[in-house]
Amino acid sequence: MRRRLVAGNWKMHGSLAANGALLLDVLDGLPSEAKGECAVCVPFPYLAQARDHLAGTPLAWGAQNLSEHAQGAYTGEVSGAMVAEFGCRYVLVGHSERRALYGETDAVVAAKFMAAQRVGLVPILCIGETLEQRESGVTADVVGGQLDAVLDMAGVEALANAVVAYEPVWAIGTGRTASPEQAQEVHALVRGRVSVRSEAIGAGIRVLYGGSVKPQNAAELFSMPDIDGGLIGGASLAAADFLGIVRAAG
Numbered sequence: 001m002r003r004r005l006v007a008g009n010w011k012m013h014g015s016l017a018a019n020g021a022l023l024l025d026v027l028d029g030l031p032s033e034a035k036g037e038c039a040v041c042v043p044f045p046y047l048a049q050a051r052d053h054l055a056g057t058p059l060a061w062g063a064q065n066l067s068e069h070a071q072g073a074y075t076g077e078v079s080g081a082m083v084a085e086f087g088c089r090y091v092l093v094g095h096s097e098r099r100a101l102y103g104e105t106d107a108v109v110a111a112k113f114m115a116a117q118r119v120g121l122v123p124i125l126c127i128g129e130t131l132e133q134r135e136s137g138v139t140a141d142v143v144g145g146q147l148d149a150v151l152d153m154a155g156v157e158a159l160a161n162a163v164v165a166y167e168p169v170w171a172i173g174t175g176r177t178a179s180p181e182q183a184q185e186v187h188a189l190v191r192g193r194v195s196v197r198s199e200a201i202g203a204g205i206r207v208l209y210g211g212s213v214k215p216q217n218a219a220e221l222f223s224m225p226d227i228d229g230g231l232i233g234g235a236s237l238a239a240a241d242f243l244g245i246v247r248a249a250g
């Protein structure tokens with residue numbers, strides 16, 4: 001049985017005061033009987049605040065990016081070891097905004113995935129197709145290719161300690177959610193692609209859905225057999241919405 005995960009991606013939002021309040025509100029409202037796991041991925045400057053507020057609580061925290069390099073002359077970059085020092089469990093890799101706006105290729109994403117695991121972080125590997133790709137019928141090739149880049153470089157065993165997030169680019173921040181059936185189709189494809197290399201790892205890997213998840217559509221999405229939770233952007237910035245989604249995950 002896969003343990004559900006609902007992870008918030010705050011992106012570049014907030015302030016020390018606002019984020020502190022949001023962390024406490026989420027913590028306060030976490031259902032005590034929840035069987036799933038819950039995490040928030042905060043901007044780098046707020047990692048210390050997350051650690052201070054969340055250490056010893058059921059709410060995990062993580063970062064939204066890391067360098068593929070361990071250290072050196074990479075001005076402005078942040079290494080996995082630095083992120084890990086702040087007690088993070090998770091780190092996003094290959095978010096579509098990183099791929100589209102900062103030119104992260106499949107190879108760079110795979111290198112970041114491995115850099116995360118080298119320091120004990122659990123990478124949440126984000127994959128997904130653009131609207132144009134979906135409309136041209138190449139979703140399976142695109143998503144499969146993004147996944148294979150990591151499988152080929154890191155090996156299937158690396159997926160045993162990782163999470164995949166399927167995030168159709170056309171659904172991120174647009175209010176346009178994939179239907180549960182559309183998402184399920186891709187989630188099954190992702191699991192199948194891993195299962196070809198290792199049945200056990202394919203069966204065990206958590207595949208989250210991301211893209212305009214709201215309290216109103218979360219339960220329906222999470223009811224699909226291969227959807228193991230969600231990666232939540234906009235709705236993770238309001239405690240009530242995020243908590244509504246966490247409750248829908250059970």
Ligand code: PEP
Nearest residue numbers: 172173210211212233234
């Ligand atoms: C995201 O940023 O990963 C995301 C899924 O955003 P949203 O929930 O706002 O679509």
